[in-house]
Amino acid sequence: MTAQPIVKMRKKPRQARAVATIEAILEAAAQILQKEGEEALTTAKVADRAGVSIGSLYQYFPNKEAVLLALIRREREAIGAEVARKIAESEPKSGEDLVRGVISTLLVAFRPRRRRRKLVALMASLSVDRDNSGLELRDRVAYLIAAASRRFPDFAARPLSDISAYVLVRAVLGAIRSAVVENAKIIDDPEFEEELCRLAIGYLKAPDASAARKGA
Amino acid sequence: MTAQPIVKMRKKPRQARAVATIEAILEAAAQILQKEGEEALTTAKVADRAGVSIGSLYQYFPNKEAVLLALIRREREAIGAEVARKIAESEPKSGEDLVRGVISTLLVAFRPRRRRRKLVALMASLSVDRDNSGLELRDRVAYLIAAASRRFPDFAARPLSDISAYVLVRAVLGAIRSAVVENAKIIDDPEFEEELCRLAIGYLKAPDASAARKGA
Amino acid sequence: MTAQPIVKMRKKPRQARAVATIEAILEAAAQILQKEGEEALTTAKVADRAGVSIGSLYQYFPNKEAVLLALIRREREAIGAEVARKIAESEPKSGEDLVRGVISTLLVAFRPRRRRRKLVALMASLSVDRDNSGLELRDRVAYLIAAASRRFPDFAARPLSDISAYVLVRAVLGAIRSAVVENAKIIDDPEFEEELCRLAIGYLKAPDASAARKGA
Amino acid sequence: MTAQPIVKMRKKPRQARAVATIEAILEAAAQILQKEGEEALTTAKVADRAGVSIGSLYQYFPNKEAVLLALIRREREAIGAEVARKIAESEPKSGEDLVRGVISTLLVAFRPRRRRRKLVALMASLSVDRDNSGLELRDRVAYLIAAASRRFPDFAARPLSDISAYVLVRAVLGAIRSAVVENAKIIDDPEFEEELCRLAIGYLKAPDASAARKGA
DNA sequence: CATGAATGAGCTTTCATTCAT
């Protein structure tokens, strides 16, 4: 895992068998990551647990890193899509509604699977350095919030600056990340969800800081 | 990094020379981590850059992990102490004052040294799994805020629950962490600091969520 | 290239299509060898470049080595045939004539195709160990010279011993080999050709060494 | 053995033990090369036969190729030095004397050790592409001959052009190379040596070709 | 105490070859 920025899969699967192989590899990688940690994630182990030969692994992934990246991308897209879908079908009536919906969905997505702990930690550390196409979750959430801040009367007072959006999204996801990674039972606590909402909504409704300062 | 769960240092340094050696090793490790990343951090390289033999390194640290842990702890303590000191000498007159002071100090601590980027990422991923004594920074900040929320009139309205403190501290540090790790120039932007303050202060002053709900 | 000592082709091509396939495979191998070197010559790459599946390659060649051997043999036969043909049609009038003709043809055969460099090197290293049927070029040349030394008056003085033939042929081909393999532009230099002729003709005309010694 | 032009040793040995290790590695490599061929030359096998760990091998050689290169260089220097020494102490009285001395020494150097067969083949194929500092043998021989062609009356008639030297040295070494590589008993035959001398001396004494042509 | 040579388990990756489809 030295350099090699290659990220794509080595070959497109043309037979159904191949698709199953890829899926098995990713699932095996996820399991090992979860149960034994990143250091235990060796290509041999992944192939073994996936029930395929090591050669097959390398037929579809150019190197170990590519497996990790694919795994992370899959996870991220799954969560991102879920958030978007839930929001779309819940038809929020207010900005507050929407924020509660987003946070609730995020928590649901990260919660049940304590099994995803290591993966989330990895996502945090890997995504940054190596995968710039990977900010989907954050960007999607930021987009949703920004849209809401324009569309709904309760937030309309002040449009969201880029920096505000950055702070809000990173703060909320940062807190969730901590909860997941620190393995805290707190992530199942309704009060945690409530406080997250309070943090977000309070921030979105608060008078503009600079405006406030100038006004003072 | 195979076996050996030992984590403490192998021997107490009794001579000034020993202290200097340890310091040189940690500094070398920090430099390598920063300039070349975690993968490049090998014991041989650390010893070499520190100007000591590999044998000497193992005289002071039982294994590679111990070096990393010591490095992280050093960094964390430095930042924690700085926050505490700045607050102590600034004698805040209000809760808002104190929060602004804490955030400002945190940003100063993380900011100038873009060189600390990799270290911060490491702290995040390592602290959780391997060092349970390591939450000092977070705990210290949480303690400060909690104390303030009791001491100062502007926050007095509602004492900070454990969960609230958790959310607040993780949110703020999470946003800063993002800024540092994503290498964003945003960390130098005054507006970023302002928004962080707005987030924290707004949260601390907002009416209690559950109270509000009950009241409704 | 593990086991399987089989060296012959697996099946006789009975259809024109098969011949074309074999030709495509050999041509692909030659190209890869030339452009990327021996290490890059993998069966998968050969099949790919030849436009056939890896399975098909193994239908015509029992293993990778057989491909190489076929390639070398093809090359060798081509050059050998060319030398023979040129000589036959030039109807040399003297031994010197014939020698000049042979050397000239050899140089023409090896020259234009700097592309054949890697192939020549291969021929040199492979032919020895693995292909004992492969001395055709050398033998053909040796035969030509030997015949000339008997047929033409200018060489008639002394019949060529086996060892003399060996020395002469290896010397001339060795010098050409060096020129090709070392990638020297020398192979295009007319003086090079002239000197080779001088070497060969001088040797063939010189008084017998042992005779000379005895005479002395 | 992909790229990596590194050729030097990884670290200078500072302890006597290290020198012995290096020697053992080279000797083991030579043996394996000889008895089992180039394909059998794996780093593990070399280390094993040398009685050292694989790690030790890589402490002194950056990669497998470096081992080969060191081996070849060692061999080449040994032969080159021997040729030079023998000539120096034999104090040849004529050019013919000197040529006979050189050829005799070369044959002695290559002869007794049928064990050197594979090594010579390797030298031929490797030296060219990868080690440009490696032409010592050829250059040394060429230098000796060139000097002789100027110093001694029997060759004085015509100074040796660069191309003539090239042809002569490659021809002689090419013939010897063939004898060694083809495993022919011919290398032990005194007539072989005699014919080589005849080839070389005849060439050196022959009237200049171009002169001859012009004269005609 | 310091040194650095030695160790070797274990990792990633390649590629010739097979065989079910």
Added chain:
DNA sequence: TATGAATGAAAGCTCATTCAT
């Protein structure tokens, strides 16, 4: 017959750690 997914032995190489000097 042609295909290409699957195989897995085996290779090169790294690096944390030990221990004789």
